[in-house]
Amino acid sequence: MHALHSIFAANKAGSQQGIYSVCSAHPLVLKAALLQAKQDQSRLLIEATANQVNQFGGYTGMMPADFIAFVKQLATEVGFTPEQLVFGGDHLGPVCWQDLPAAEAMLQAEALIAAFVAAGFSKIHLDTSMRCADDPAVLSDQLIASRAARLCQVAEESAARAGLTGTLSYVIGTEVPPPGGVSEMEQGIVPTSVDSVQATLAAHRQAFINQGLTAEVWSRVIAVVVQPGVEFDNTRVHAFDAEKTKALTAFIAAEPGLVFEAHSTDYQTEATYHALVRGHFAILKVGPQLTFALREALFALAQLEQQLLPASDCSQLQEKCLELMQAKPGYWHKFYQAEGAKLLELQFYSYSDRIRYYWPEPVLQQAQSRLFDNIRQLAVSQPVLHQFLPQHALPESTGDLVADPEQLVIRHIQLVLARYAGACGMRGKQEQSS
Incomplete structure (x- = not known):
């Protein structure tokens, strides 16, 4: 973890340095992140949430050790040095077992933490901010902190058993956005107050001692999760305003060894990412925007395919997505309160990108493979590509054939990653060394 500490020390010293955290388990998103980090000659922080990956498999079907092996295999495939990877566990706590009494939920959370640490995750987000079945309506800082300290002790014990004593780093906080995003954004999101951060730190320090x-x-x-005034829902993005976080920035600047971790930074502007990093929000988490870009590129290729092939030969990717989401509404029905055309719009195009949960389904994997095969066989020209993915066409060489469809999708995801890398001072390092 020395590399992360060095990044954060430079950030606190006034350098435009930080790190972005890729929160996704999709292989094309992960490949895009690995290729971006390889290009930038930078570290890459990849995190798995408790919903994605846990001791029971999560919605990806992967346990923590499976996820690390999966990412390292992708790294080998693209030529990225595995030693440059940092693995983080996100929202590690009772989030998956909130319907159980707290005592039972915390036992599951302890097993979760132990499995993540044993697998090799070294950045641990201790998130006990959510209510369990028999909890009061509002959890106090003291209760949240005591549960976090309990999980920290489990992590330390697991690290000791694995011969990894002293290697873990922790993220804490009580004002933590829900994993997966919100369905309806509050009006006028207010950044966390300095008093709240002070109370959080004091409660956690005492809980660790206890x-x-x-x-x-x-x-x-190493970091505290706070609300910097950024969020998004299905159709809107709440933009960061550095003026409203001046007090937070001044406070954390005086706290040795600590930076802020910003969640839900998806869909902000490039200037905003730079401002966040300058304000010591040195860890920028991104997830749905990456799979949003994935879906955007896949659907563009599907529309291109429909223009050039008879319907019977097409992959019907979009149609199969809709059929699957209607047959299995569990991942979206609580988030999309709409009907008819508006519901279809949200299912396909929402910023929360609930469609990301369906890509591993065999029917969509088969459709994606057929789509890619069709695009390769069509040998699409640059002018046609320009209609559907203009960011990746080369008007000055319109006679050339386009890149492989998988590479087009990866490049589209990298457009997002490059903005994060630039704000975190990663792209500049690559340019200076080239």
């Missing part, structure tokens, strides 16, 4: 955790363990708490 749990018997040492000062050395506390020194490896």
